[in-house]
Amino acid sequence: MFATPASVPSPSTLRRAVEPATRSSELAQANAHIRRVADMLALVADAFPVHRRLVHAGDAIHQAGQVFTHLCVLNSGFVKMVNLSADGRDQIVGLKFRGDWLGFDGIAGAVHDCDAIALDTGEVWAIPYDALLAACAARPRLMAAVHDAMSREIVGDRNSLMSVCTLPADARVADFLRTWAQSLALRGLRTDQIMLRMTRAEIGSYLGLTLETVSRALSRLAREQLIHFADKGRRDIRIPDVGALDGFVQQCLAPAVATLQ
Amino acid sequence: MFATPASVPSPSTLRRAVEPATRSSELAQANAHIRRVADMLALVADAFPVHRRLVHAGDAIHQAGQVFTHLCVLNSGFVKMVNLSADGRDQIVGLKFRGDWLGFDGIAGAVHDCDAIALDTGEVWAIPYDALLAACAARPRLMAAVHDAMSREIVGDRNSLMSVCTLPADARVADFLRTWAQSLALRGLRTDQIMLRMTRAEIGSYLGLTLETVSRALSRLAREQLIHFADKGRRDIRIPDVGALDGFVQQCLAPAVATLQ
DNA sequence: CGTTCGATTGAGGAAGATCAATTAATGTGG
DNA sequence: CCACATTAATTGATCTTCCTCAATCGAACG
Numbered sequence: 001m002f003a004t005p006a007s008v009p010s011p012s013t014l015r016r017a018v019e020p021a022t023r024s025s026e027l028a029q030a031n032a033h034i035r036r037v038a039d040m041l042a043l044v045a046d047a048f049p050v051h052r053r054l055v056h057a058g059d060a061i062h063q064a065g066q067v068f069t070h071l072c073v074l075n076s077g078f079v080k081m082v083n084l085s086a087d088g089r090d091q092i093v094g095l096k097f098r099g100d101w102l103g104f105d106g107i108a109g110a111v112h113d114c115d116a117i118a119l120d121t122g123e124v125w126a127i128p129y130d131a132l133l134a135a136c137a138a139r140p141r142l143m144a145a146v147h148d149a150m151s152r153e154i155v156g157d158r159n160s161l162m163s164v165c166t167l168p169a170d171a172r173v174a175d176f177l178r179t180w181a182q183s184l185a186l187r188g189l190r191t192d193q194i195m196l197r198m199t200r201a202e203i204g205s206y207l208g209l210t211l212e213t214v215s216r217a218l219s220r221l222a223r224e225q226l227i228h229f230a231d232k233g234r235r236d237i238r239i240p241d242v243g244a245l246d247g248f249v250q251q252c253l254a255p256a257v258a259t260l261q
Numbered sequence: 262m263f264a265t266p267a268s269v270p271s272p273s274t275l276r277r278a279v280e281p282a283t284r285s286s287e288l289a290q291a292n293a294h295i296r297r298v299a300d301m302l303a304l305v306a307d308a309f310p311v312h313r314r315l316v317h318a319g320d321a322i323h324q325a326g327q328v329f330t331h332l333c334v335l336n337s338g339f340v341k342m343v344n345l346s347a348d349g350r351d352q353i354v355g356l357k358f359r360g361d362w363l364g365f366d367g368i369a370g371a372v373h374d375c376d377a378i379a380l381d382t383g384e385v386w387a388i389p390y391d392a393l394l395a396a397c398a399a400r401p402r403l404m405a406a407v408h409d410a411m412s413r414e415i416v417g418d419r420n421s422l423m424s425v426c427t428l429p430a431d432a433r434v435a436d437f438l439r440t441w442a443q444s445l446a447l448r449g450l451r452t453d454q455i456m457l458r459m460t461r462a463e464i465g466s467y468l469g470l471t472l473e474t475v476s477r478a479l480s481r482l483a484r485e486q487l488i489h490f491a492d493k494g495r496r497d498i499r500i501p502d503v504g505a506l507d508g509f510v511q512q513c514l515a516p517a518v519a520t521l522q
Numbered sequence: 523c524g525t526t527c528g529a530t531t532g533a534g535g536a537a538g539a540t541c542a543a544t545t546a547a548t549g550t551g552g
Numbered sequence: 553c554c555a556c557a558t559t560a561a562t563t564g565a566t567c568t569t570c571c572t573c574a575a576t577c578g579a580a581c582g
Contacts, residue, residue, distance in 0.1 A: 083419055087511055089427040093419040105419070107412035114419070133405060137398050144394060150411040151368035157418035158344055158354040158366070158375070164425050165469030166350040169538065200561065208426030210539055215562055233547070234561065250348055430570065461529065471571055476530055494579070495529065 026185060033186040037099035040145040041125075044073060047135040047142055050125040057197075061102055061116040061124055068106030070126045074098055077122015078197050080206075081105075083114040092198075092206040094157065097183045101149040119197035164208045171252035172207045173217035177227065177237070178245040191242055196235050221248070287446060294447040298360035301406040302386075305334060308396040308403055311386040318458075322363055322377040322385055329367030331387045335359055338383015339458050341467075342366075344375040353459075353467040355418065358444045362410040380458035425469045432513035433468045434478035438488065438498070439506040452503055457496050482509070 044050060052075070055061060061072055064084055074096050081094035081102075093114060096102060102124065105113040136143035163175050181191040196203070200211040200218075207214070218234075221227045226244050230236035239245070305311060313336070316322060322333055325345055335357050342355035342363075354375065357363060363385065366374040397404035424436045442452040457464070461472040461479075468475070479495075482488045487505050491497035500506070 081419075083423055085420075085423060085427075087507075087514060089423065089514070091423050091426055093422050104412050105416050107408050108416060109412075113416050133401060133408075136404060137401055140394060140398060143397060143404070147368050147394075147407075147411070150408070150415070151365050151370075154411065154414055154418065155366050155369060155374050157415065157422065158342075159346075161354050161418065161422050161425065162344055162346060162350065162352050164422065165352055165466075166346070199559095205426075211561080212540085212563085213538060215560095216538095219562075246348075253348060253350070460527090472529080473531085473572085474570060476528095477570095480530070 030186050030188055033099075034188050036145075036148075037187070039141075040099065040149075041073065041075065043139065043142045043145055044125060044127065047139060048127060048131050050127055053124050053126055055118040055122050055124060057118055057120045059118045061118065062106070062112045063115045064112055066106075066112045068103065068110050068112055068129065070103065070128055071106075071132060072102040072116075072124040072126050074100050074102060075123040075125055077124075078119040079122070079124075080117050080119055080198070080202070081114050082117055090205075091208075092202055094153075094160070095180075095183075095206070098187050101146070101153070104150055104153060160206075167249065168252050169207075169209055169213050170217045170220055171249045172209065173203070173214055174221060174226070174245045174248045174252075176203065176207055177221075177239065178242060178249070181239055181242045181245075185242075191239060193230065193236065193238050196237060224248070287443075291447050291449055294360075295449050297406075297409075298448070300402075301360065301410075302334065302336065304400065304403045304406055305386060305388065308400060309388060309392050311388055314385050314387055316379040316383050316385060318379055318381045320379045322379060323367070323373045324376045325373055327367075327373045329364065329371050329373055329390065331364065331389055332393060333363040333377075333385040333387050335361050335363060336384040336386055338385075339380040340383070340385075341378050341380055341459070341463065342375050343378055351466075352469075353463055355414075355421070356441075356444075356467070359448050362407070362414070365411055365414060421467075428510065429513050430468075430470055430474050431478045431481055432510045433470065434464070434475055435482060435487070435506045435509045435513075437464065437468055438482075438500065439503060439510070442500055442503045442506075446503070452500060454491065454497065454499050457498060485509070 050073075053061075053072075055077065061079060062068075062070075076098055079096040079100075079102060080092050081096065082090060083093045084090040096116070102116045103112065107129070132142075132146070136146060159179075163172055163179075167175055177194075180196070181194060184194060185191045198206075200214045203209075204211045204214045209217075218227070218237075222229060226239070226241075226248055228238040228240065230238055311334075314322075314333075316338065322340060323329075323331075337359055340357040340361075340363060341353050342357065343351060344354045345351040357377070363377045364373065368390070393403075393407070397407060420440075424433055424440075428436055438455075441457070442455060445455060446452045459467075461475045464470075465472045465475045470478075479488070479498075483490060487500070487502075487509055489499040489501065491499055
């Protein structure tokens with residue numbers, strides 16, 4: 001119905017080369033997440049006649065300054081959140097995947113606080129916020145799902161902050177890839193071959209690094225065999241073992257930790 | 262709004278230009294915020310017999326790993342959110358003031374994701390989450406207030422990320438002071454004389470800097486007369502003109518911006 | 523009065539930014 | 553289909569910022 005057949009993972013397509021313990025637990029997590037997203041989408045579709053909108057790379061789903069009227073659920077595709085400060089700095093402050101909600105930033109001020117820009121072709125479901133509030137009052141599970149999504153966003157944002165504040169550049173890039181792969185895994189998508197839909201400059205923006213540093217970090221990861229570039233183009237990345245990226249992050253941290261002991 | 266004027270503004274002209282307009286608008290904002298918080302607290306108090314809990318500096322309001330059962334509203338005092346990652350890194354990821362909610366991070370995973378530690382004496386109102394859900398269904402305004410609080414948290418977290426990613430150390434510290442002062446102003450507290458309840462190390466943790474860098478930045482701000490240390494102790498800071506901190510941030514950014522033009 | 527913890531300040535070093543040159547991929551018009 | 557222009561990515565050399573290490577100082581506390 002809503003959960004497209006393609007998105008249901010056959011266990012074999014999920015990553016193979018990982019510790020048995022984490023593999024099964026992450027598989028369970030992925031299944032739980034897929035179920036939750038499917039339930040949530042069903043709840044939403046059931047509650048209102050959602051407005052489905054097809055977006056292409058570069059399209060703005062909403063923009064900073066726009067009056068807030070709708071939330072959106074991302075049904076497919078990838079979206080970046082771009083924040084522009086009053087003094088002209090701008091930065092990518094978030095990335096969204098299937099099942100994520102967009103526009104929570106607009107609730108507080110009645111005006112959107114940042115741009116949501118599609119990174120490729122996808123579909124969003126627009127939901128008028130007042131209708132959502134009304135529907136939530138009648139459907140506790142829908143309300144819980146909305147809170148759930150907001151809570152996830154808060155946790156994710158904090159993890160981004162942590163990555164930026166506590167990891168050196170190489171580890172930050174590795175962590176970025178790890179998180180991206182995990183986001184895909186949670187949604188039942190394959191993680192061994194991922195297509196970054198962002199330029200080095202965009203990745204750098206998100207991680208607080210320059211594009212050169214991102215490029216160097218990726219080259220180093222490739223040299224250490226933690227990633228491989230698919231032929232023709234350096235945006236397709238093969239990650240033979242996602243778990244190994246954890247090890248790399250740990251290793252970057254090790255010198256500092258060692259001195260503490 | 263976005264396009265910085267070609268003629269780079271001298272800090273003084275810039276500050277002077279914005280001051281009269283923002284002064285009254287910030288006052289209006291503060292009044293609106295105070296009203297909103299008061300309304301929200303009344304809504305909460307009206308909906309359940311909230312459990313009021315007195316906390317002292319160092320007390321944990323909740324801790325990472327604890328099963329999530331309650332949200333809390335901070336009625337008075339200051340609270341830091343501390344996140345500990347799986348690999349041992351830890352960081353302050355947020356600061357909370359009167360009227361802020363605590364514990365949203367626990368909704369998604371049913372377990373708290375970080376510690377909430379009181380920075381001084383204060384009072385929190387604990388609210389069982391299931392009771393809140395039930396009450397929200399019956400009281401649209403309460404639900405809206407909860408969403409409002411979560412939205413604010415999301416926007417605030419993103420602004421933290423932006424500060425860390427796009428500002429040099431000195432500007433980051435200035436921005437931190439500016440934000441702290443603004444948080445106080447929004448709550449109707451005086452901003453000219455503020456008491457930091459954090460050590461240099463804690464500020465550094467929050468900003469992704471070492472304590473030495475924070476100390477140096479504060480010394481520089483003091484040297485430039487943007488802040489003054491109250492006698493006896495360097496935790497009490499007088500900010501003669503909060504708006505001037507904006508100018509300082511701008512000024513730190515200016516060299517980079519100038520080359521872009 | 524000494525101990526401890528937090529803050530300051532200086533000197534040196536390292537991570538990452540900046541500047542610059544080259545290469546690879548993509549798109550465009552003839 | 554191919555030259556050409558354009559944008560993205562890589563890599564190197566240098567420089568700046570901030571971190572690290574270390575010494576000193578001040579305040580608070582027992």
